[in-house]
Amino acid sequence: MASPAADDYLKTIYSHTEWQDEAITPSALAAKLGVAPSSVTEMVKKLAAGGLVSHVPYGAVRLTATGEARALGMVRRHRLIETWLVSEFGYAWDEVHDEAEVLEHAISDRLLGKIDERLGHPRFDPHxxxxxxxxxxxxxxxxLLLGSAPASHEGRVLRVSDRDPALLRALEGIGLVVGRVVTVEGGDRVTLGGSTVDLPTGAGDAIWLTA
Incomplete structure (x- = not known):
């Protein structure tokens, strides 16, 4: 199944469980991809027939070993391109996701290798x-998720979800970016750089800290 649509499904299934353990359901997959549930049903059947996912009716969708390997290849492409756009072209971290969604299906393996080499083989993307x-x-x-962290927990920001560009801009505005050390004060408040700040709505479910 060599198709961009199939790759998008596999990448989305992988990403869903990357930072938490609950497997993705067909309805959640439809919501994340912005497609009709009937479209998900048909594609999941095709992916299962191709040995890329396992699925039972009305149950969760999980990657097989083959599906995971292919998903990781697409995730690698996407994140290297995002890093490239920020590093080489001056894109902001809230601007790169949609561009990478297009480019990841277009560039060759050779160019991807050159991008990786040019960037010094980065281990993390801008988020x-x-x-x-x-x-x-x-x-x-x-x-651990910031929203689940106990009060007084101090940790370095490991990851910020890229699903909401407006939230990314708001967090950058208060200096809460990847690599910053914060102390959880409880509720929607953290201390960073010696100042206590109120987080934007939804930030607690979009930021991951070192445990």
């Missing part, structure tokens, strides 16, 4: 997501 190695290996520190 803190791990860039898989060429062999599919992923390196990631122990983490």
């Amino acid at each position: 803190g997501d791990a860039i898989p190695d060429a062999d599919g290996s992923v390196h990631r520190e122990a983490f």
Whole structure:
């Protein structure tokens, strides 16, 4: 199944469980991809027939080993391109996701390798997501969601979800970016750089810290 649509499905299924353990359901997959549930049903059947996912009716969708390997290849492409756009072309971190969605299906493996070499083989993209190695290996520190962290927990920002560009801009505005050390004060407040700040709505579910 060599198609951009199939690759998008596999990448989305992988990304759903990258930072939490609950497998994705067909309805959640439809919501994330912005397609009709009937379209998801048909594509999941095709992916299952191709040995890329496992699925039972009305149950969760999970990647097979073959599906995961292919998903990791697409995730690698996407995140290297995002990093390239920020590093070489001056894109902001809230601007790169949609561009990478297009380019990841267009560039050759040779160009991807040159981009990786040019960037010095980065391990993380601008949002803190791990860039898989060429062999599919992923390196990631122990983490917890900011919204689940206890008061007084101090941690370094490992990752910020890229799903909401407006939230990314708001967080950058208060200096809460990948690599910044924060102390959780409870509720929607954190201390960073010696100042206590109120987080934008939804930030607690979009930021991951070192455990």
